[in-house]
Amino acid sequence: MADRKPKNKIVWIIAIAMALMLLLFAVLQFSAKRYVENLLNKKIPDHIHLVYDKIEVNLLTGSLLITDVTLDISNRNAGNEHTEMHLESISMEGFGYYNYILGNTIGADKIKLLNPKVRYYNDNTTNKITSDKPLETGTEKVFVLDHLEIEDGEIVNIQNETNTIKFTVENFNLSLENLQLDKETVTHKIPFSYGDYKLNTGKVYADLGPYEALSLSGTNIDKRVLQLSNLSLKSKYNKRTLSKKLDKEHDYIDLEIPKVRLVNMDFGFRAERFFLNTKSVVFQNPKMQIYRDKLVQDDYEQKKLYSQMLRELPIDLNISEVRIKDGYIAYSELVKTGTVPGEIVFSDLKASMSNVSNIYENEEKTEIMAKAKLMGEAPIELTWNFDSKEGNDPFFVSGVVTNFKSKSINQFLRSNLRAEAEGDVEELYFTLSGDAVSASGDMKMNYEDFRFTVLKKDRMGVNKLLTFVGNIFTNDGSKSDKMGYRYGEIYAERDKTKSFFNYLWLNVMDGMVNTLTGDGEKD
Structure with missing residues (x-):
């Protein structure tokens, strides 16, 4: 009996201690909850x-x-x-x-x-908050x-004045x-x-301004690899409605890319400037249609060459390689009411671009190589480089076109140049170097029975006089060297209100005219 009393006493002490601990824990638990509530309600x-x-x-x-x-x-x-x-x-x-x-x-x-x-x-x-208290x-x-985990979120950005959606993200998940x-x-x-x-x-939508919007069916980033699914950049209106809304020239755009992939992506801020670095960007099966209504007032604002655009980006960009796989580009223009817009098509497009950067950690230029089929038939290759460090925007372009049937481009020539062409261009080579002001180079062509037909202003018949005069000065290809080539020189000055590709087109056209109408001999 004597031994049992101390044991009971120990049990009671332990029980009381545990009860006190439980009571203390309950008090602390209640206090913690009250503390959090007070913090959220009053602080x-x-x-x-x-x-x-x-x-x-x-x-x-x-x-x-x-x-x-x-x-x-x-x-x-x-x-x-x-x-x-x-x-x-x-x-x-x-x-x-x-x-x-x-x-x-x-x-x-x-x-x-x-x-x-x-x-x-x-x-x-919202962005004009002022306070006398300094930021701590x-x-x-x-x-x-x-x-940190965000599961199944949604973000919607609304323009207050117009009550329109500017940006949305569905099914947002972040780890x-x-x-x-x-x-x-x-x-x-x-x-x-x-x-x-x-x-x-899930779905992403971004309003890019009065005329275009961008959408994605989904995005995924894992281990610094970004994949965008079903990217779409499109005009908000159809072609006719867009033209009615414009006060100056603006392209109708319809771009779809099933997959965009960025590898080894890194981004952030250095001081106050945002940067984006990535080893590789791949555009899979892009399809782009561009339409321009030339009946709308011209846009006389000066256009920047791509080197200047890259140099003046508001972010630091460094992409080692960009690749385009199996692309398609169609460009059309409406020049005269009642006519069918002339169209140029580049299919089976494959391109690679290296050193797309404005960081300038090395002396490498931006290099571009592209291959496609012009009008779905004629193989065309383009090699192009430029140096975005240089203020005068120097560049070099060389190109090759083979097995070109001139009749395939007659729809574009009828609409845009009021002309038609006959004959085949077996080979066309050109090299061109220039800057933001002018460019020069040379061209050689191997062609047969190449002739122009000049149309009347209404494009409904042939202007026989201008066609006759024009073909007097156009060599049909019979007067060539022993390899079958005729040679010409290129020179063109840039119209700064037009794009780089207009600049390139002016040079190629000058070279073709010089090759077709000149003596055809190599200097």
Whole structure:
């Protein structure tokens, strides 16, 4: 009996201790929940309105769950609401008490945002927030998060004035590892550092302005490989409606690319400037149709050559290689009312571009090589390089066209040049070097029975006089060297209100005229 009393006493002590511990834990659990509620209800700035259903806190696991969350954010000064967000839940797991209490680190294993729906309203006053209080960027606390997950989100950007959608992303899913925010990173454009990430989305839509819109059926980023599915860049209106809305010339565009793939992609900010680096970009089976209504007022704004465009990009771009696989391009122009638009087609297009960069870490030029079939028949090759570092935009182009049947391009010639052609071009070679002002080069052709027919202004009949006079000066190909070639020179000055390809066309046309009408001898 004597031994039993001490044992009972020990049991009672243990039971009382456990009860006290449970009571203390319950008090701490309740206090923690009240602390979080007080923090959310009283510490959030006035321009942010937060509503939620319930809060669950578990001190043992260091977890937090907030359900049915609605967050409205207004402009601090103007008071107008610009962001609405609703989430099914916000959860946190593995809060680090030890480092928080004894150190300067606020950390957790995982934060998850479930089904966030974001609506952002563009407003001109949103970016004009002013405050007499200086921005506090320094902090001694370090925030560390092992894993951030956003599941099944949606983002919609709405233009406030017109109530039109400018940008949407459906089924937004993001996984981000090893986030850290400290007094150094908080001053950066992206205020935290991070490790590996994964991103995939459903449909993406972007309004690119008054005339075009871009859409994707989905995106996926994993291990720094980005894949875009079913990219579409199209005019918002059909050709006729677009022409009625224009006050100056603007192309109708219909571009579809089933797959775009970027490999070894890296992006971010260096100081205040955004950068994008990638080893390879591949466009699979792009199909583009461009239509220009020449009856609309010309656009006399000066156009930039591609080297200047690259040099003046607002971002740092460095792409080692760009490839186009099995592409198709059709360009058509309407020159006269009541006529069929003339069209030029390039099919089976394969192209590679190297050193597409404005970083200038090396002295390499941008090199382009392209092969296609002109009008679906004649093989055409183009080699082109330019140096975006140089202010005068120097470039070099060489091209080859073989087995070209001139009748295949007559639809374009009738519409655009009021002419038709007869005969075959077996081989055409040209080389061309120039800059932003002018270009020169040489050409050689091997052709048979090549002749022009000049049409009347209404394109309904032949202008016999001009056709006769023109063909007096056009050699049919019979007067050539022993290899069957005739030679010509090229010179053209650039019209700065036109594109680079207009510049290239002027040079090729000058070379053809010189080859056809000159003495045909090699200098």
